[in-house]
Amino acid sequence: MKLATWNVNSLNVRLPHVLEWLKTSPVDALCLQELKLEDAKFPLEAIEDAGYHAVFNGQKTYNGVAIISKSRPEDVAKDMSGYDDAQKRVIAATINGVRVVNVYVVNGQSLDSDKYQYKMAWLAALRGYMANTIATYGDVALLGDYNIAPGDRDVHDPKAWEGQVLVSAPEREHFQALIDLGLTDSFRQFDQAEKSFTWWDYRMNGFKRNLGLRIDHILLTKALSARAVSSMIDVEPRKLERPSDHTPVITEIEN
């Protein structure tokens, strides 16, 4: 099965890109982040007309996550149970026997921001939520926009970014804490080109100059990672008119 994640930065604007991408890159589950629309405005018909199911957890203007899947999603859960959060950043469902967890991790803005404190607390909650999820379901895939570049090779200019939000040591420790639950960064299971990124700033011709970060990830529990056969970043959607600033990541798992 193929699992993918894509921060679309407004599903209103990006719906044509998503539908076109699904045609050329059919996947079993596509996790979307930053829908920026409330559930009543989710384009369910268009996605169903394309032959997919969708479950979603949206809010107006900010955040919002969805799972689009070929087979019917089972046991859908929104938000992290036990963690009170007004922001819609989590949705999970079981698809073909795999527990798919889709997260839009807090950005954090800057290390001296209240939002960074929120990010730290949120990531601590995610660790607990994932520990429970793994204990309950076994085979778990954690996909999403983590807003963390795990290592310096995931940053176009590590010196320029040193200590900044998205790369700071406390954020990387939170990423490692997820790995320590028994998860594997599926992208790094395979040989990859140097300077492989999933996000580029809209400004300063960031994409053309490949001034990017790898902050979107697909983590797999051990048995799933043992079945992974490929993982890749698809930069093509970033070349379109009015692209998202993020681009999809896909991991394939053999049955």
Added chain:
DNA sequence: ATGGCTCGTGTAACGAGA
């Protein structure tokens, strides 16, 4: 130089993103 684009809101200019 703390900007640079893009989005939603709402119909000007600002907050947020990363």
